[in-house]
Amino acid sequence: xxxxxxxxxxxxxxDESDVREFVSLVLTSHGATVQSFATGQEALEDYRxxxxxxxxxxxxxxxxxxxxxxxxxxxxxxxxxxxxxxxxRDLESLVSSFDHELFAIxxxxxxxxxxxDTVKRxxxxxxxxxxxxxxx
Numbered sequence: 001x002x003x004x005x006x007x008x009x010x011x012x013x014x015d016e017s018d019v020r021e022f023v024s025l026v027l028t029s030h031g032a033t034v035q036s037f038a039t040g041q042e043a044l045e046d047y048r049x050x051x052x053x054x055x056x057x058x059x060x061x062x063x064x065x066x067x068x069x070x071x072x073x074x075x076x077x078x079x080x081x082x083x084x085x086x087x088x089r090d091l092e093s094l095v096s097s098f099d100h101e102l103f104a105i106x107x108x109x110x111x112x113x114x115x116x117d118t119v120k121r122x123x124x125x126x127x128x129x130x131x132x133x134x135x136x
Contacts, residue, residue: 006032008053008123013043015061040064049077054122059086081122
């Protein structure tokens with residue numbers, strides 16, 4: 001089996017420390033650089049679109065939900081792919097409520113292959129958008 005290598009900068013927002021650490025470990029072991037945050041507020045204070053290839057955020061968090069994080073990111077950055085991680089079962093209504101603000105939804109539970117594949121597609125998308133926007 002070929003090992004997938006991720007060469008991108010990932011912002012990961014998750015309030016549960018064990019999940020945050022596991023996802024960070026999986027992504028970094030495949031070559032990604034991961035900035036992980038326990039709250040949306042912490043992540044937004046550090047967020048710079050030019051330094052992030054993909055935002056990966058949990059949906060249900062106590063102080064600021066993933067929906068609020070996405071809304072705040074989209075106020076200034078329409079291009080960075082955002083992947084929403086959720087245990088919510090009604091994905092159809094969740095998708096329709098975001099009106100094209102999401103790159104993907106990663107339903108819990110997910111495995112490492114699903115995580116890596118989704119993030120890799122997000123990184124590729126960001127690079128394609130950058131090429132189009134920059135005209136290169």
